[in-house]
Amino acid sequence: MIAKTPQAPYYAVIFSTLRTDIDKGYLEAAERMEELAKQQKGYLGIESVRNELGITVSYWDSLEAILKWKNNVEHTAVRGQGRAVWYKKYQLRICKVERDYGFEKEE
Amino acid sequence: MIAKTPQAPYYAVIFSTLRTDIDKGYLEAAERMEELAKQQKGYLGIESVRNELGITVSYWDSLEAILKWKNNVEHTAVRGQGRAVWYKKYQLRICKVERDYGFEKEE
Numbered sequence: 572m573i574a575k576t577p578q579a580p581y582y583a584v585i586f587s588t589l590r591t592d593i594d595k596g597y598l599e600a601a602e603r604m605e606e607l608a609k610q611q612k613g614y615l616g617i618e619s620v621r622n623e624l625g626i627t628v629s630y631w632d633s634l635e636a637i638l639k640w641k642n643n644v645e646h647t648a649v650r651g652q653g654r655a656v657w658y659k660k661y662q663l664r665i666c667k668v669e670r671d672y673g674f675e676k677e678e
Numbered sequence: 679m680i681a682k683t684p685q686a687p688y689y690a691v692i693f694s695t696l697r698t699d700i701d702k703g704y705l706e707a708a709e710r711m712e713e714l715a716k717q718q719k720g721y722l723g724i725e726s727v728r729n730e731l732g733i734t735v736s737y738w739d740s741l742e743a744i745l746k747w748k749n750n751v752e753h754t755a756v757r758g759q760g761r762a763v764w765y766k767k768y769q770l771r772i773c774k775v776e777r778d779y780g781f782e783k784e785e
Contacts, residue, residue: 572731573694573769583773585690585735587680587725591783618694620727624679628692628733634776660782662680666690666773669741675767676698 574616576630579668581615582637588625588661597657600649611640630668637665681723683737686775688722689744695732695768704764707756718747737775744772 590597608614608629613636619627631637640646653661697704715721715736720743726734738744747753760768 573696573767576769576771579771583690583692583771585692585775587735589680618731618733620729620731620733622727622729624725624727626725626727626733626735628694628735654781654783658781658783660680660780662683662778662780664683664686664690664775664778666775668692668771668773671769671771673767673769674761674765676761676765 572618574618574628574630576615576668576671577632579671581668582631582634583666583668584629584631584637585664585666586625586627586629586661587664588621588627589623589659590621590625590657591659593656595656596652600652600657604646604649607643607645608640611643612636613639634665679725681725681735681737683722683775683778684739686778688775689738689741690773690775691736691738691744692771692773693732693734693736693768694771695728695734696730696766697728697732697764698766700763702763703759707759707764711753711756714750714752715747718750719743720746741772 613632615630617629720739722737722739724736
């Protein structure tokens with residue numbers, strides 16, 4: 572559930588969202604987008620949580636990979652539906668991960 | 679709930695966590711850290727969601743501000759408790775936000 576990313580630097584897309592109350596088609600589309608993202612060149616991993624606020628962070632090996640994913644035809648169509656139907660508000664931030672640190676408790 | 683951040687570039691700290699089943703002191707510490715972060719120079723905002731996975735993203739105006747916050751005495755002590763007690767696993771990623779886009783539905 573925590574993405575196993577390589578040594579920095581790499582890229583992250585932070586997608587912070589507030590939903591409308593219209594659920595129709597949302598879950599299917601979200602699952603399909605995650606499945607499709609995983610097939611893209613340069614995809615490194617994804618972390619996603621939702622309560623009232625949703626945060627999905629996807630990780631990529633380059634800005635080019637992010638741009639290609641943005642321009643994917645199916646993804647573009649679903650983004651249009653997102654703005655029209657599922658999302659009340661969102662912010663999308665494209666970031667360069669410069670350093671990272673991990674911790675795991677010994678059992 | 680979605681942070682109102684300034685025009686990029688600025689910085690983000692993505693803190694992805696898996697908790698132990700020990701709740702004692704956790705919520706109070708998390709709230710205190712959020713309150714303390716807000717008082718730091720260079721703090722821009724925070725977004726936080728938890729289900730099984732937790733993702734907290736804090737935003738900062740510089741790497742220097744992040745480093746100062748990391749070295750804050752109270753924050754350092756609480757991080758030690760976090761590793762000892764509350765977190766099974768975490769990943770902390772320090773990022774430069776290079777571009778961002780917002781969407782808000784017209785009412």
